[in-house]
Amino acid sequence: MNKRLVYVTLCLVLVLFSCYEIKHYFGSEQTFTEADLQYGATGRDVYELQGRLKFLGFYHGDVDGDFGYNTLRSVKWFQSEFGLDVDGIAGDRTKLRLWEATKNYRPTAAEPAQGGAAGGGGGGAPAAGNMAPSSQRGLSAQDLRIMANAVYGEARGEPYIGQVAVAAVILNRVNSPAFPNTPSGVIFQPGAFTAVADGQIWLEPNATAERAVQDALNGWDPSGGCIYYFNPVTATSEWIWSRPQVKQIGRHIFCR
Structure with a gap:
């Protein structure tokens, strides 16, 4: 009789724990799109990327939706610490690991007005409003x-x-x-x-x-x-x- 009571109790605990995990899983905001994020990208996905990295202490710059040098270095740092390929690109695996590590993250500021994430490689250019233009050759x-x-x-x-x-x-x-x-x-x-x-x-x-x-x-x-x-x-x-x-x-x- 005691064994049966223990068994029922364990089952109830497991059910309650599973419900909590499911609620926690779906209660965490995840707004990343499928686009890979890399140097030069801009938009709401980059804003979330920076916010989650900052939540973990990997990013110390402004959360501005602009994938620049500081964001690139932060992504590489995160990847190295989480056993990912250190390529500086926030692809599917990197975004998943980042989301899993920041389920308690909530945005603390308004997201940029522009929607979506603009993927950009080495040839892309971040939004001008987020850059400090140099006086030479139009470089940032x-x-x-x-x-x-x-x-x-x-x-x-x-x-x-x-x-x-x-x-x-x-x-x-x-x-x-x-x-x-x-x-x-x-x-x-x-x-x-x-x-x-x-x-x-x-x-x-x-x-x-x-x-x-x-x-x-x-x-x-x-x-x-x-x-x-x-x-x-x-x-x-x-x-x-x-x-x-x-x-x-x-x-x-x-x-x-």
Whole structure:
């Protein structure tokens, strides 16, 4: 008799617990659409992405619906901590894991007026209203920041003129029809930069790297119009050696 009572009691507890979980599951707001979210995207999905990341302590910027540098770094941080592919793209798996980890999340501010999420890769551009425009070539503050990251990751041990040359190569690629037409598109093009491959792109840039980017934007191109460079000591690609070499600055050979 006692065993039967215990069995019934356990069944009731399990039923009540299941009901609670179902209520909790459906009571949590989930408004993500099916679109993958990546650098350059804007909209309500990005707003929710930032809000949930901030709820967990992975994001410390403004919740503004603008997938910029800070959001990209936060997504990568979240992915690394939750055993996901660290690609900076909030796809189905990342959004599901984020939603599962933030079921108690509730928006604390009004969502942006624009609806939906605009997916954007390296060639996309965040909404102008959420960007701090630079005075050079129409590039945004986020464009300048990711360029400074690239310069710092690729050339922080190089002489200053070499750092400016690396920034100039990025701009030369942006202006070339053979490459993506945005700094982020150029920098994150697969296999393009060692700093992206080894993660040094996420190191905090110093004032020298930032100044090098600005000098390149102001028209200084120590590379002489080059769109490639490589370190002859570490280069493993035979193809890069076939490019017409223009000059060597520090440890880098610049070529066309």
